[in-house]
Amino acid sequence: MWRFIGIRLLQAIPVILVVITVTFFLVRVAPGGPFSAEKAVLPEVKAALEAQYRLDLPLFQQYVAYLGDLAQGEFGPSFKYPGRSVNELIGAGLPVTAELGLYALLVAVVIGGIAGVIAALKPNTAQDYIPMTAAMIGICMPSFLLGPLLVLVFGIYLDWLPVSGWGDIPGDKILPAITLGSAYAAYIARLSRAGMLEVMSQDYIRTARAKGLPEWQVVVKHGLRGGLIPVVAFLGPAFAGLLAGSFVVETIFQIPGLGRFYVQAAFNRDYTMILGTTVFLSTLIVLFNLLSDILAAWMNPRLRAQFGEN
Amino acid sequence: MTTEIITDIAEAEQGSSLWHDAWLRLRKNRLALAGGIILVAFSIIALLTPWIAPYAYDAQNLDLGATPPSAQHWLGTDIFGRDLLTQIMYGGRVSLAVGLIATSVALLIGVTWGAVAGYVGGKVDAVMMRLVDIMYALPFMIFIVLLMVVFGRNILLLFLAIGAVEWLTMARIMRSQVQQLRQQEFVEAAISLGLPPGTIIRRHLIPNALGPIIVYTTLTIPSVMLLEAFLSFLGLGIQPPQTSWGLLISYGAETMEEFPWLLIFPGLALTITLFSLNFLGDGLRDALDVRRSKD
Numbered sequence: 001m002w003r004f005i006g007i008r009l010l011q012a013i014p015v016i017l018v019v020i021t022v023t024f025f026l027v028r029v030a031p032g033g034p035f036s037a038e039k040a041v042l043p044e045v046k047a048a049l050e051a052q053y054r055l056d057l058p059l060f061q062q063y064v065a066y067l068g069d070l071a072q073g074e075f076g077p078s079f080k081y082p083g084r085s086v087n088e089l090i091g092a093g094l095p096v097t098a099e100l101g102l103y104a105l106l107v108a109v110v111i112g113g114i115a116g117v118i119a120a121l122k123p124n125t126a127q128d129y130i131p132m133t134a135a136m137i138g139i140c141m142p143s144f145l146l147g148p149l150l151v152l153v154f155g156i157y158l159d160w161l162p163v164s165g166w167g168d169i170p171g172d173k174i175l176p177a178i179t180l181g182s183a184y185a186a187y188i189a190r191l192s193r194a195g196m197l198e199v200m201s202q203d204y205i206r207t208a209r210a211k212g213l214p215e216w217q218v219v220v221k222h223g224l225r226g227g228l229i230p231v232v233a234f235l236g237p238a239f240a241g242l243l244a245g246s247f248v249v250e251t252i253f254q255i256p257g258l259g260r261f262y263v264q265a266a267f268n269r270d271y272t273m274i275l276g277t278t279v280f281l282s283t284l285i286v287l288f289n290l291l292s293d294i295l296a297a298w299m300n301p302r303l304r305a306q307f308g309e310n
Numbered sequence: 311m312t313t314e315i316i317t318d319i320a321e322a323e324q325g326s327s328l329w330h331d332a333w334l335r336l337r338k339n340r341l342a343l344a345g346g347i348i349l350v351a352f353s354i355i356a357l358l359t360p361w362i363a364p365y366a367y368d369a370q371n372l373d374l375g376a377t378p379p380s381a382q383h384w385l386g387t388d389i390f391g392r393d394l395l396t397q398i399m400y401g402g403r404v405s406l407a408v409g410l411i412a413t414s415v416a417l418l419i420g421v422t423w424g425a426v427a428g429y430v431g432g433k434v435d436a437v438m439m440r441l442v443d444i445m446y447a448l449p450f451m452i453f454i455v456l457l458m459v460v461f462g463r464n465i466l467l468l469f470l471a472i473g474a475v476e477w478l479t480m481a482r483i484m485r486s487q488v489q490q491l492r493q494q495e496f497v498e499a500a501i502s503l504g505l506p507p508g509t510i511i512r513r514h515l516i517p518n519a520l521g522p523i524i525v526y527t528t529l530t531i532p533s534v535m536l537l538e539a540f541l542s543f544l545g546l547g548i549q550p551p552q553t554s555w556g557l558l559i560s561y562g563a564e565t566m567e568e569f570p571w572l573l574i575f576p577g578l579a580l581t582i583t584l585f586s587l588n589f590l591g592d593g594l595r596d597a598l599d600v601r602r603s604k605d
Contacts, residue, residue, distance in 0.1 A: 026460050027460060136588060140588060142539060142584075144539070144556070144559060149577070151566075156567055241451070244452065248543060251544065262452075262455070
């Protein structure tokens, strides 16, 4: 197991380096310098600004210096808002986005998992078709459509829930969490259905039944562990998707999270901000992929055996 | 009597073909068939839009403003008095074009990459597939946002960027197909006849791997269209004066309180298309028997 974790860790490092390098040079070769939009500034001011953002150094030295900053956990300043840094915005936005993501993931895993398992227990009956058709709708209904529709129905017509905000009014976290989580609930429903179908036809399930265990124990104790491996492996990619989804959901519901900051930085062409946030988010995604791989491997005895654990 | 037997034989002979079998199976899957018909209809409408759209694309009527669906404007009008049906038809052209073109880019790169890696094998294969693994781990959604910011919101770049993201899975599928096919006798025969590798890949390997390629292509188009709509919704994709379903949804969401039809109809157009593509893709997968050997 440790060997597996070690190998995966070693694979993650070049990925993160590639992300940093590509992002850095992409942002630097962007047409139009960061100050080109400003009115003509005095040469001295320009020189001072360039020195402050290290633009006076050769490109490669800028890159090395930036790597040094990153190693110390400094993601860089903001071009547009002097005095604000990427670190501050991450500090302000990350807890919000993390909370939103957590709720969305809960929605996804609980609803999706239950729907998938229920469908798998009676394949090709109404009990299978109804949740799976709902899942198909969930996959085809993008969050930027579902969000406004939910707001329209539950926020405006029925007036049950607040239409925007985060933590201001009770209940304002419900709609964003459902909007962000529903597509993943749908994917997880399909994955857990397929996983359970495969597991439930295995010999050890037949053994469990032959021992005379009640059906719910067979499903919960013996079926779920194997059947949910694909779901756990999906959590890493789902995390990346949730982050991207948070761009949209935080914009729709006006939530002050990382996703909204990122979109705003993109609009403002705040280059250092985009660079810092991209590096931060990408590293986070790579780490989550790693975690979900390790978790899935730990749950899968065959993979554990392959890496020589006794 | 004799004619019946003859047709039976003819049918039996035809029935031996993979494509015919697949068609028979697909025909039984009502949802997939409905999806296919809807897609054909939407494509024809998109192609003919400039001639059949009820109003001109840039026709507006500021005195009229936003009106709900009526006899003159079947799906209503937006705040500039533009006919929504016309907007959706033109937007559909862009959305469908992005879906097709970006998927073709992905298809071209993915199939070539996977075929070469699978055919050559050895170290070349290892390096090529490690690259794919690394790229898989890259957070591409964030990269596309970055690309759109850095190089401006350019529709051609959008095609390329989305295509460049979606080819990875295609490469993996193609590689595993080619690896299996390579051990088959007809490929060995082709090699021993001295055919150049390029010809073997084009003439023998790709046509035999067509089933999975088609299935995966049908399933890639919706995810590409979703990506375009996502970017356009954020204001980072298609820019006015052009329009797309994602952009129309984003306008609709702004004014949905007063004019809900502006959100609902473009949303329906996108959802129905994605639904159809997914059902058709699933149906094709079952019909062409892809992955059944593994299950």
